[in-house]
Amino acid sequence: MRGSGKISKAVIKRLPRYRRYLDDLMKRGVDRISSNELSNLIGYTASQIRQDLNNFGGFGQQGYGYNVKALHTEISRILGLDRDYKMIIVGCGNLGQALANYTHYYKAGFIVCGMFDINPRLVGLKINDIEVMDYSALDDYLEKTPIDIGIICTNKGSAQEVAEKLVAGKVKGIWNFATVDLTVSDEVALENVHLSDSLQSLAYYISHRDE
């Protein structure tokens, strides 16, 4: 039966992209789309699109294609975007603050509930009405407040310790921006954004453009 079995990471990584294009189509008032038309827009093969979607269910209709709005809803649900996520940010330097604003203004459903830093000059500061708390208050805070996602924006030296506090405090997922590979329990989802690695692979492609 569809939907059972393990879905590969490659498939999951494509889902948000499908959703973005469906979002655009909705805004443009498009009601239906075939895998072939979607392929022309998004750049994956029609075959891959049908394969990907059929991991989760038969959302299309032969001879018709896919209903844009219905498919958007399905993918949103699959991604778990039909509910809210409470988040905290640990490390409130430029990047931490940028993420606070970013999620505040653009990402409905992802709510920053608290921010923490070790730097006394940041503690007490308000960012989008959220006061930066002292790092030493983190354990207590997590004990009292159920948090879904912990965002790590510290330097790499502190990141593993922070991750452990977050895991102990029962977060369900960690969004890690520190340039280090964290070790966390399998129970906790981990998503890394290694900006440094990303910039370095860009350097690679720049250096090897004419090959």
Place this chain on the structure above:
Amino acid sequence: MRGSGKISKAVIKRLPRYRRYLDDLMKRGVDRISSNELSNLIGYTASQIRQDLNNFGGFGQQGYGYNVKALHTEISRILGLDRDYKMIIVGCGNLGQALANYTHYYKAGFIVCGMFDINPRLVGLKINDIEVMDYSALDDYLEKTPIDIGIICTNKGSAQEVAEKLVAGKVKGIWNFATVDLTVSDEVALENVHLSDSLQSLAYYISHRDE
């Protein structure tokens, strides 16, 4: 012969990670390491490590392993980190400013030379001694100044236009943070950091943890 032929993206994505671990090993004073020891640290199989490295050359020695420092140097060179990259940032909101600071303090070799924004309240501001210039000055600036990397931190509506100005202005690579898939000439390297997509896949794994 080694080194010719196309290297897959999967391999390139692993290179910065190899480099990070070699960096650590150097700092810990380790001189040599076998693919098997490195495998235990980094989590790739020893076989994969040897395959990856042999895409670029035979850096090891039978019966000995790899010289940590020499391998670090080789990977740095392969990634193109043996030279500087001049960068500009377009879009100086929180994220743009955060990246300016990030590269300024942590990323030797990646130099922010200019920043641009359309918002008059940001124009004139100084971030790490770099004045934010008016977006209308971008074309002129690029005509006079050779820039390697353009960083796009605008909203998604402006990103494609910015990309086209950057390409016209002869940048070699684009580091894109806008949530949109840009169309650029094959001559220009493109690296996307889709924070929104990343957060959504984290939501997926949180929602499906117990399967």
Place this chain on the structure above:
DNA sequence: TAGATTGTTAATCGATTAACAATC
């Protein structure tokens, strides 16, 4: 119904892992 397009199986392609001869 006839035409279109899906869902799904089979074929292909590419990437990872295993094995081992080469060699330091």
Place this chain on the structure above:
DNA sequence: TAGATTGTTAATCGATTAACAATC
């Protein structure tokens, strides 16, 4: 030299693409 470990070929695994019967 004997032991260790690479470089490289072969085997396996998984992901993508092609093909087509099912069906709206």
